Amino acid sequence: MAKKQDFVQHLTSRQDDFAQWYTDVILQTELVDYAPVRGCMVMRPYGFALWERIRAEYDKRFAETGHQNVYMPMLIPESMLLKEAEHVEGFAPEVAWVTQGGTEQLQERLAIRPTSETIFCTMYSKWVQSYRDLPMKYNQWCSVMRWEKSTRPFLRTSEFLWQEGHTIHETPEEAQQETMQMLEIYRDVAENIMAIPMLIGQKSDKEKFAGARATYSMEAMMQDGKALQAGTSHNFGTNFAEAYDIKYLSREGKLEYVYETSWGVSTRLIGAIIMAHGDDRGLRMPPRIAPIQVVLLPIAFHKEGVLEETNKVFERLKNAGFRIKLDDRDTVSPGFKFNEWEMKGVPLRLEMGPRDIENHQVMACRRDTNEKTVLTLDNLENEVSELLDEIQKGMYEQALKFRTEHIKNVTNMDELGAAVTNGFAKAMWCGDRACEDEIKEKFGASSRNMPFDQEAEAFGDTCVCCGKKAKKVMYFAKAY
Amino acid sequence: MAKKQDFVQHLTSRQDDFAQWYTDVILQTELVDYAPVRGCMVMRPYGFALWERIRAEYDKRFAETGHQNVYMPMLIPESMLLKEAEHVEGFAPEVAWVTQGGTEQLQERLAIRPTSETIFCTMYSKWVQSYRDLPMKYNQWCSVMRWEKSTRPFLRTSEFLWQEGHTIHETPEEAQQETMQMLEIYRDVAENIMAIPMLIGQKSDKEKFAGARATYSMEAMMQDGKALQAGTSHNFGTNFAEAYDIKYLSREGKLEYVYETSWGVSTRLIGAIIMAHGDDRGLRMPPRIAPIQVVLLPIAFHKEGVLEETNKVFERLKNAGFRIKLDDRDTVSPGFKFNEWEMKGVPLRLEMGPRDIENHQVMACRRDTNEKTVLTLDNLENEVSELLDEIQKGMYEQALKFRTEHIKNVTNMDELGAAVTNGFAKAMWCGDRACEDEIKEKFGASSRNMPFDQEAEAFGDTCVCCGKKAKKVMYFAKAY
Numbered sequence: 001m002a003k004k005q006d007f008v009q010h011l012t013s014r015q016d017d018f019a020q021w022y023t024d025v026i027l028q029t030e031l032v033d034y035a036p037v038r039g040c041m042v043m044r045p046y047g048f049a050l051w052e053r054i055r056a057e058y059d060k061r062f063a064e065t066g067h068q069n070v071y072m073p074m075l076i077p078e079s080m081l082l083k084e085a086e087h088v089e090g091f092a093p094e095v096a097w098v099t100q101g102g103t104e105q106l107q108e109r110l111a112i113r114p115t116s117e118t119i120f121c122t123m124y125s126k127w128v129q130s131y132r133d134l135p136m137k138y139n140q141w142c143s144v145m146r147w148e149k150s151t152r153p154f155l156r157t158s159e160f161l162w163q164e165g166h167t168i169h170e171t172p173e174e175a176q177q178e179t180m181q182m183l184e185i186y187r188d189v190a191e192n193i194m195a196i197p198m199l200i201g202q203k204s205d206k207e208k209f210a211g212a213r214a215t216y217s218m219e220a221m222m223q224d225g226k227a228l229q230a231g232t233s234h235n236f237g238t239n240f241a242e243a244y245d246i247k248y249l250s251r252e253g254k255l256e257y258v259y260e261t262s263w264g265v266s267t268r269l270i271g272a273i274i275m276a277h278g279d280d281r282g283l284r285m286p287p288r289i290a291p292i293q294v295v296l297l298p299i300a301f302h303k304e305g306v307l308e309e310t311n312k313v314f315e316r317l318k319n320a321g322f323r324i325k326l327d328d329r330d331t332v333s334p335g336f337k338f339n340e341w342e343m344k345g346v347p348l349r350l351e352m353g354p355r356d357i358e359n360h361q362v363m364a365c366r367r368d369t370n371e372k373t374v375l376t377l378d379n380l381e382n383e384v385s386e387l388l389d390e391i392q393k394g395m396y397e398q399a400l401k402f403r404t405e406h407i408k409n410v411t412n413m414d415e416l417g418a419a420v421t422n423g424f425a426k427a428m429w430c431g432d433r434a435c436e437d438e439i440k441e442k443f444g445a446s447s448r449n450m451p452f453d454q455e456a457e458a459f460g461d462t463c464v465c466c467g468k469k470a471k472k473v474m475y476f477a478k479a480y
Numbered sequence: 481m482a483k484k485q486d487f488v489q490h491l492t493s494r495q496d497d498f499a500q501w502y503t504d505v506i507l508q509t510e511l512v513d514y515a516p517v518r519g520c521m522v523m524r525p526y527g528f529a530l531w532e533r534i535r536a537e538y539d540k541r542f543a544e545t546g547h548q549n550v551y552m553p554m555l556i557p558e559s560m561l562l563k564e565a566e567h568v569e570g571f572a573p574e575v576a577w578v579t580q581g582g583t584e585q586l587q588e589r590l591a592i593r594p595t596s597e598t599i600f601c602t603m604y605s606k607w608v609q610s611y612r613d614l615p616m617k618y619n620q621w622c623s624v625m626r627w628e629k630s631t632r633p634f635l636r637t638s639e640f641l642w643q644e645g646h647t648i649h650e651t652p653e654e655a656q657q658e659t660m661q662m663l664e665i666y667r668d669v670a671e672n673i674m675a676i677p678m679l680i681g682q683k684s685d686k687e688k689f690a691g692a693r694a695t696y697s698m699e700a701m702m703q704d705g706k707a708l709q710a711g712t713s714h715n716f717g718t719n720f721a722e723a724y725d726i727k728y729l730s731r732e733g734k735l736e737y738v739y740e741t742s743w744g745v746s747t748r749l750i751g752a753i754i755m756a757h758g759d760d761r762g763l764r765m766p767p768r769i770a771p772i773q774v775v776l777l778p779i780a781f782h783k784e785g786v787l788e789e790t791n792k793v794f795e796r797l798k799n800a801g802f803r804i805k806l807d808d809r810d811t812v813s814p815g816f817k818f819n820e821w822e823m824k825g826v827p828l829r830l831e832m833g834p835r836d837i838e839n840h841q842v843m844a845c846r847r848d849t850n851e852k853t854v855l856t857l858d859n860l861e862n863e864v865s866e867l868l869d870e871i872q873k874g875m876y877e878q879a880l881k882f883r884t885e886h887i888k889n890v891t892n893m894d895e896l897g898a899a900v901t902n903g904f905a906k907a908m909w910c911g912d913r914a915c916e917d918e919i920k921e922k923f924g925a926s927s928r929n930m931p932f933d934q935e936a937e938a939f940g941d942t943c944v945c946c947g948k949k950a951k952k953v954m955y956f957a958k959a960y
Contacts, residue, residue, distance in 0.1 A: 036560060036602055037590060040553035045618065048550050070528050073520035073639055074592075074623060075576075080516060096555075097580040098592065101627035101638075102573050110517060112554075112578065112592070122516055132811055138525065143554060143622075147581035158581075159553055331612055 011343070013280045018224040022152075025274060029283050029344050032153045039151035039158035046344065047270065049291035051161060054269055055141060057193050057289070058163065061185045067137045067165060072119045074142070075110040080118050084243040087117060090210020094146040096158070112145040117211065117236075117262060120166040121244035128258060130249040131170055137178070139165040154271035155228075155480050162266035168246060168258040172237065175259035179235040182263040183216050186231035194269065195286035195396040196220050196276045197403055198230065199424075199475060201449035206433050209262075213237035219448045219475065221403045222275035225422035227448050227477035230272050233263035271480070276399050283345025284367055286395050287388040294324040294384060295341045299334060299353030310352045313362060313380065320381040322388075342367060347391045348384065350375075368395055407475075409459055413442065416464055416476060420445040424477040428470035430463035438465055439476055448475040491823070493760045498704040502632075505754060509763050509824050512633045519631035519638035526824065527750065529771035531641060534749055535621060537673050537769070538643065541665045547617045547645060552599045554622070555590040560598050564723040567597060570690020574626040576638070592625040597691065597716075597742060600646040601724035608738060610729040611650055617658070619645040634751035635708075635960050642746035648726060648738040652717065655739035659715040662743040663696045666711035674749065675766035675876040676700045676756045677883050678710065679904075679955060681929030686913050689742075693717035699928045699955065701883045702755035705902035707928050707957035710752050713743035751960070756879050763825025764847055766875050767868040774804040774864060775821045779814060779833030789837045793830070793860065800861040802868075822847060827871045828864065830855075848875055887955075889939055893922070896944055896956060900925040904957040908950035910943035918945055919956055928955040 011028065012020040026032050031047035043051065059069075075098060082088050091114045098110040113119070124136060141163045151157045165182060169175045187198050198218040208215035212234040220228045240246070241257040250256045277284040287293050294317060298310040307328065314326040325346070327337050334351075341349055351363040362375045364384075368391050375383045406423025410416045419425035420443050429435060429447070436447050450472050451457045457473040464470075491508065492500040506512050511527030523531065539549075555578060562568050571594045578590040593599070604616060621643045631637045645662060649655045667678050678698035688695035692714040700708045720726070721737035730736045757764040767773050774797060778790040787808065794806040805826070807817050814831075821829055831843040842860065844853045848871050855863045886903025890896045899905035900923050909915060909927070916927050930952050931937045937953040944950075 033603065033606070035553040036599070037553050037555045037557060040555060042553065042599075042603055043551040045548035045550055049548070051551075052549065068525035068529070069532065070525055071523040071531075071623075071641060073515040073517050073522065074625075075517045075520060075639070077517060094582050096578050096582075096590075098576050099579045100577040100589075102575065104627075109580075110576075119516070119522075123513065123522055126513070143551075145554075147584075159555070161551060 011280060011282060014223060014278075021278075021280070022275060025278055025282055025343075026153055031270070031274075034153070037158075039148055041153045041157050041159075043161075043267075046291060050270055050273070050285075050289065051267055053289050053291055054189075054194075054265075055163070057189045058185070058265065059141070061189065062139050062163075062165065065181060065185070067139045067167075070138045070140050071142065072113075072116050072123070072140060074113050076113055076116075076118055078109045078111060080122060081111055083118065084211050084240055087211035087240075091115065091146075094148060096145045096147050113142075114144055114146045115264075116140070116142075116144075116164055117166065117240055118244070120262075121240045121246060121260075124166075124168050124258070125244050125246040128168060128246060128248045131251050134248060134258065135167055135169045135174065135178070137165070137167040139163055154267050154274070160267050162264050164264045165262060167261045168241070169261070170248075170250070170259070172259050175235055175237070175261050179214075179216060179233045179261045179263070182261070183218065183231070183233040186233065186263070186265055187218050190218060190220070190230060190269070190272075191396065193286070193288045194273055195288070195392055195399060196230070196272055197396065197400045199449060199451065201451045201475070203232075203449050204433070204436060204447045204474070206436050207447055209234045211236065211239055213239060217449050219477075220272050220276060221406060221424060221477075222272070222480070223278070223402065224275070225406050225420070225424070225477070227424065227475075227479040228268065228272050228275065229448070229479065230269055231263070231265040234261060236260040236262065268480075277395055278345070282343030284395065285345040285347055287347040287392045290323065290345070290347055292323055292325045292344070292346045293388060294322050294348045294350060295346045296324060296326045296350045296352070297334060297337055298326075298328055299351050299356075301328065301330070303354045305357060306352065306354060309357045313350070313352060313377070316380065317384060320384075322384060348387055350384075366391055368398075410464055411460060411462070413439075413465060416445070417443045420476060420478055424448065424475050425464075426457075426473065426475055427464035428458065428460045428462060429472050429474040430466055430468045431471040432463075432466070435463060435465035443478075445476045445478050448477050448479065450474050491760060491762060494703060494758075501758075501760070502755060505758055505762055505823075506633055511750070511754075514633070517638075519628055521633045521637050521639075523641075523747075526771060530750055530753070530765075530769065531747055533769050533771055534669075534674075534745075535643070537669045538665070538745065539621070541669065542619050542643075542645065545661060545665070547619045547647075550618045550620055551622065552593075552596050552603070552620060554593050556593055556596075556598055558589045558591060560602060561591055563598065564691050564720055567691035567720075571595065571626075574628060576625045576627050593622075594624055594626045595744075596620070596622075596624075596644055597646065597720055598724070600742075601720045601726060601740075604646075604648050604738070605724050605726040608648060608726060608728045611731050614728060614738065615647055615649045615654065615658070617645070617647040619643055634747050634754070640747050642744050644744045645742060647741045648721070649741070650728075650730070650739070652739050655715055655717070655741050659694075659696060659713045659741045659743070662741070663698065663711070663713040666713065666743070666745055667698050670698060670700070670710060670749070670752075671876065673766070673768045674753055675768075675872055675879060676710070676752055677876065677880045679929060679931065681931045681955070683712075683929055684913070684916060684927045684954070686916050687927055689714045691716065691719055693719055697929050699957075700752050700756060701886060701904060701957075702752070702960070703758070703882065704755070705886050705900070705904070705957070707904065707955075707959040708748065708752050708755065709928070709959065710749055711743070711745040714741060716740040716742065748960075757875055758825070762823030764875065765825040765827055767827040767872045770803065770825070770827055772803055772805045772824070772826045773868060774802050774828045774830060775826045776804060776806045776830045776832070777814060777817055778806075778808055779831050779836075781808065781810070783834045785837060786832065786834060790832045793832060793842065793857070796860065797864060800864075802864060828867055830864075846871055848878075890944060891940060891942070893919075893945060896925070897923045900956060900958055904928065904955050905944075906937075906953065906955055907944035908938065908940045908942060909952050909954040910946055910948045911951040912943075912946070915943060915945035923956075923958075925956045925958050928957050928959065930954050
């Protein structure tokens with residue numbers, strides 16, 4: 001295998017080849033590496049630290065809304081997987097099967113979980129007895145396995161990390177409320193922490209989760225104009241409850257099926273951060289999710305007092321709660337360091353040399369705009385905090401502006417085809433799968449989701465494809 | 481499947497049947513449930529919360545000592561597993577094999593990781609280039625799979641959760657220092673947070689990890705006198721580096737093998753907490769690890785002001801940072817609640833009724849001693865904090881006293897056989913495997929570990945088994 005290079009390498013530009021740019025960035029910033037197993041990935045410290053940040057933000061909100069974490073086994077007997085027909089059909093083709101345990105040939109094949117509805121349902125049917133036990137709102141952080149044909153790190157891999165929430169409720173209203181609440185939590189973190197604007201809405205029947213009554217998603221636009229489905233929340237109604245016999249004694253003393261939801265986000269979100277924010281110099285991390293928010297470089301640090309004063313600043317900012325890295329390596333040049341931290345997307349670089357110390361100041365350089373500012377030492381914590389807030393805001397606005405410019409309202413197939421070459425098409429749609437299939441075949445674009453406020457968003461009554469009466473506003477796009 | 485009971489059930493006493501007591505406790509306190517897959521377990525919210533607490537304590541210390549978290553793929557190609565001979569021999573018999581991916585029959589079988597030395601080594605050999613890259617100190621929290629013949633939740637299951645640290649270093653001294661540092665971190669958390677006294681020392685060659693040069697362990701005594709190996713730290717020397725070709729350019733400009741360590745603790749620690757501290761009324765959680773430290777019960781809460789005042793106390797203690805649960809269910813009686821929280825081992829129960837409110841006080845009941853105290857509202861935070869500290873200290877001392885009383889210095893096989901019926905035997909040993917085998921065969925006891933200060937601990941020079949010259953002080957015990 002190739003050894004890593006000692007010097008920062010050239011990144012392909014986004015313009016020249018967006019896919020190659022993505023690959024260059026994830027490998028050279030050491031977010032990830034290819035694993036020696038087909039379609040799997042190795043998450044290196046920088047990539048995993050990003051996932052830990054994402055996990056912490058969501059996990060906190062799950063707990064605040066009354067969810068509890070559990071851990072379910074990773075192996076699922078084939079017979080258990082077969083109970084819900086649509087679900088099997090959706091997942092069976094991409095399951096990895098364990099057939100041998102030690103020296104023993106297994107009587108029944110075991111699936112490595114592609115998702116855990118089947119096992120949650122089996123346990124819920126054992127655990128729930130009466131309405132007093134409801135709701136049960138459980139979540140797990142784990143890895144899942146889907147035997148994908150073509151894979152790309154973070155976007156589609158055979159094994160990936162995610163969370164899956166599974167909840168059961170007394171009433172359809174409660175289940176729907178839960179489904180919407182989790183979608184909103186997904187959106188909140190994605191927009192306010194990761195600075196990625198999201199379109200939220202309902203998926204078509206064709207694109208919904210295998211076994212769901214309704215699936216809702218958040219969809220992000222990447223810089224090549226393609227969509228990335230960044231999180232989904234499903235309302236199962238009583239579909240799985242009927243297949244897995246999850247009944248409870250109701251307030252009226254009758255045995256009733258529970259109403260169920262599930263919802264998930266995954267390491268795909270890392271792909272979204274990379275492709276929503278990155279530029280030709282590498283990653284750009286939004287400050288609120290960045291594993292390292294500030295990198296501090298001593299300049300000319302053989303000079304007396306430089307290391308000492310830089311260390312003081314490091315301690316101050318660390319104690320103020322910033323995620324800060326002091327780069328005092330003497331084995332590489334400042335230029336090398338600038339490139340490296342820029343490529344890694346650290347939002348703010350601070351430099352301190354002899355002259356800065358004399359002037360009681362620090363030089364600051366923003367990763368998002370490349371702007372340089374002088375910060376006074378006296379008020380450093382506040383100024384750093386304000387700068388990070390500005391960067392966060394600026395990055396969201398930039399991504400929003402890009403998205404706005406790349407969504408076109410289209411009224412015929414030519415316009416739709418043109419729009420999806422570098423963005424999303426917003427179209428009126430009859431609701432028929434035949435039209436989705438035709439759009440997919442002609443342009444490689446799929447339906448993404450339908451905004452909630454259909455009335456406000458509607459702009460006609462003719463289906464963009466068949467010309468019949470349109471029922472829905474739908475976004476179409478090529479997608480990851 | 482049986483539905484859960486509405487009332488607290490009877491626990492088998494430890495005296496009557498320790499194994500059955502354990503099973504009763506883990507199921508009835510809802511730490512865990514059996515999974516529909518042979519030998520796997522479902523970690524329910526209370527059990528998983530305990531694991532999250534353990535994880536947080538260790539993870540913090542790993543980070544403080546410069547370790548970084550990563551995630552490696554769960555599947556390992558058979559050929560990769562085969563590279564280190566001892567390692568294969570140790571793990572191959574208990575590997576679960578994936579042979580089918582989707583509809584495709586795989587060319588090469590893939591092991592679900594039983595441990596990840598092989599994949600870490602493969603990646604390290606790619607990543608490390610020169611001494612400047614060293615040390616690399618990585619850790620991962622994940623699940624592993626070992627196809628065990630007989631299983632018990634937390635103690636031995638086919639799938640379990642753990643962390644595995646893997647580090648590479650320039651010198652043997654550094655690797656040894658790392659090995660010892662991690663053992664010390666393991667001991668620190670086990671003793672000071674989980675209140676379980678540990679014997680730390682080196683394993684025999686027979687009992688060391690497959691592929692290690694030296695294995696060190698911490699061993700805890702359970703209340704049936706059996707040993708539980710609660711954590712291990714291994715020094716591999718260059719053993720794996722040679723098998724996986726992990727070389728770096730040294731300071732002298734030569735290609736050298738790295739020195740490697742690995743170390744792990746697992747959900748077994750939950751088993752240790754249960755069996756070190758539990759009593760016939762259920763679990764007893766040491767306050768520093770307890771998912772719930774304080775449960776607060778309003779008494780006669782239909783009376784005016786009770787719920788309101790209890791809520792105020794709840795908010796105060798929550799804001800002070802205690803992990804507190806307010807149990808204001810009106811569907812069950814106070815007696816039911818007492819039993820339930822007692823069984824779940826919550827260290828401190830607070831009660832507040834109309835008279836307490838009048839007297840500006842709270843009733844406190846310690847789980848460990850059953851002692852009741854009156855706490856004044858004015859000084860509540862401090863008094864709760866002091867009580868929890870006392871409980872923590874008391875539980876550790878109780879466990880230490882039990883262990884001290886159940887370790888016997890033995891000088892012949894009869895004494896050894898007697899000692900291991902209800903505790904540990906401390907013996908002089910010649911160092912030969914033949915004696916370990918004989919002791920195992922006769923008494924079902926295995927060598928546990930050799931204390932570090934051999935000189936101070938020695939008490940003779942004759943092997944307890946063969947009578948030849950003794951080289952080592954060794955603990956022997958039956959073990960989980």
